[in-house]
Amino acid sequence: MSVSAEFAWLAFPLWLLAGYILPWRWAVVFSAVVVGMVTAAPILQYGAVNFAGIVGPILGGVFALSIARGYSELANDLRERQRLVISLMHAQKEMVALQEELAQTQRMSGAHEERTRISRDIHDTIAQGLSSISLLATVALENGAKERMPRTLSQIDALARDNLGDVRRIVSALAPAELEDRALASALGRMLNRLEAESGLKTQVRIDERLPVLPTAVEVALLRTAQSALANVRQHAGATRVVLNLADAGDSVRLDIVDDGCGFDVPAWDTTFEPLSGTGAGGYGLHSMRARLRELGGGLDVESSPGDGAALSAHVPLALHPRDGS
Structure with a gap:
């Protein structure tokens, strides 16, 4: 310039x-x-x-x-x-890491739930069946009546076969053998007939004809509840009569089991049971029933007192959430 x-x-x-x-x-x-x-x-x-x-x-x-x-x-x-x-890109890497961690947590949670389910199934089927076999064998040995041995051995054989079937189905994670035809009422009837034949208890089954077709998860939960409850009646109640009622309660299905046995102290059962060890006044069975029903949004009501028998009422809603297995 x-x-x-x-x-x-x-x-x-x-x-x-x-x-x-x-x-x-x-x-x-x-x-x-x-x-x-x-x-x-x-x-x-x-x-x-x-x-x-x-x-x-x-x-x-x-x-x-x-x-x-x-x-x-x-x-x-x-x-x-x-x-x-x-x-x-960093956020995506962190998200992938979080997803992997979440997937690992879900796998661990699923494994825990599966172990819990298998534990309940073993208790409600195999353990109860072995206990029945033990009772039959004990009674036969104490009585010493040779003419009743074939009948007792036949009952033991039938229980052993049923337990073997349950073991196979638990391993295969299939539905219970009793529900292969999805007929809960028939399964409960057979269960009561077998209980009467083996123990001499007078039994009565009442099935609501209006009961709709139930989801498999509900049928399994109610069947296992009935199995465990009847096993408790047989082993601990000293009852002479048991009545089972399956009814449609509108938005839920209800299973009631009443016996005239010796009963027990419900508050003591609630306070003395230790979930981690499975010990206490009420044992593992009742708490296992309650936990199984709660997973489906239902519950278990227990009414009893010493000397006045016991009444169990299990209820499960018919409208289940997807996670409940509907």
């Missing part, structure tokens, strides 16, 4: 450079200085300047500075996007 005013075109790249490198405030100041130099150069060299010599540099400076700032903003946006992409 000191050599010739014709070098005013050099101002344009300077404006671009200033807009890209300098902070916005200093870029404006520098651009104003350059505009002043470009405008003053013709006056100093030629002694005059026209209108275009003033307006042109001003418009050129504004235009170049705007382009430079726009490019700078785009570059900043690009860097911000790159930073966000890197952040998202």
Whole structure:
């Protein structure tokens, strides 16, 4: 510019450079200085300047500075996007790690639930069957009546076969053998008939004809509850009569089992049972029933007192959530 005013075109790249490198405030100041130099150069060299010599540099400076700032903003946006992409990649890696941890937790939880289910199934089927076999053998040995031995051995053989079937189905994680035809009422009837034949107890079964078709999870829970309850009656109650009632209670199904045995202290059963060891006044069976029914949104009510028999009432809602196995 000191050599010739014709070098005013050099101002344009300077404006671009200033807009890209300098902070916005200093870029404006520098651009104003350059505009002043470009405008003053013709006056100093030629002694005059026209209108275009003033307006042109001003418009050129504004235009170049705007382009430079726009490019700078785009570059900043690009860097911000790159930073966000890197952040998202880190977040994705963390999410994958969390998903793996969650999957591991779910697997552990599923394994725990499966162990609990198998424990209940073993208690409600195999353990009860072995206990019945033991009782039959004990009675036969104590009586010593040889003429009753074939009948007793036949009953033991039938129980052993049933237990073997339950073992196979537990291992295979299939539905109980009694429910292969999804007929809970028939299974309960056979159970009561067998109990009467083996123990001499008088039994009665009442089935509500209005009862709808139940989900498999509900049928299994009610069947296991009945098995465990009747085993308790046989082993501990000293009863002469037991009544089983299966009824439609509107939005739920209810299974009631009443006996005229010796009864027990319900509050003591609730307070002395230790879930971790499975010991206490009430044993594992009643608490196992209650836990199984609660998983389906149901429950177990127990009414009893020493010398007045016992009444168990299991209820399960008919409208199950998906997680409940409906």
